[in-house]
Amino acid sequence: MLTPVEEHIAFHMAIGQAITQWAHVENGLFNICTVAFSGVPTKVVGASFYAIDNFRTKLAFTDNAIAQSNTFKELIEDWARLREQVRALSSTRNKIAHCRTIGFYGASAGRRYAIVPISYKEPKIKSKRPLPPSGSLCVRDIDLVSRQFSRASNLLLDLMAKAQGGQWLPAEHAPPEPQLRSLKDIRSLIDAARSQR
Structure with missing residues (x-):
């Protein structure tokens, strides 16, 4: 089991990794x-892309670029699946970035x-001790979503x-869709970090 101090460390580490x-x-x-x-210089594309403040618009900008590009013509279906996956993940990213962090000791x-x-x-039935409300993200949830972001x-x-005629080698060896880790596995990450000292 995670001690309260270990959980505090793991929780904030997971937030940092997710962001x-x-x-x-x-x-x-x-x-x-x-x-x-x-054919367009990267600095021109970069200046345009990074001038966009919100993710939905960045995703729409990318979607329109792909739709107009002959380079991605054979990959439209792959892009559509990936676009929806990334769009779904963005709502969890917004929770991590914009919602409150509260301790429930x-x-x-x-x-x-x-x-x-x-x-x-x-909740209709009050607990004797405060518990995270429905829809909260705790350490295991954030750890999972961090790995989902990495996979995406x-x-x-x-x-x-x-699109360039190659393959991204890390994707070839990427694990399948991540699953929730146990608290024991999350604690082992802390133990591994301690042993590195």
Whole structure:
């Protein structure tokens, strides 16, 4: 089991990894755009792409670039599946980036810290000790989504490589869709980090 201190470390580490992995997802979209705009200098594409503030617009910009690009003509179905996967993940990214982090010190291991939705329904039956409300993200959830973001960024880079006639090698060896890790497995990450000292 995770001690409260270990859970605090694992929870915030998972948030940091998730935000970092999401940056790779957005960079994957940028890389796809550079291929779709082949012949246009990368700095021009970059200045245009990174002037867009929100993710939905970046995704729409990339979608339109792919639709107009002959380079991706054979990959439209692959892109459509990947676009929907990334779109679905973006709502969880928004929760991680914009919702409150609250400690629930009386909760069971793995539920002591949570990213809590901005609005939620109060439970009909009150617990004797405060618990994370429905829709909260706890350490296992955030750890999972971090790995989903990582997988999505690899799939985006693989799509880019396929459009260029190649393959993104990390995607070839990527694990299948990630599953929830146990608290024991999450704790082992802390133990591994300790042993590196």
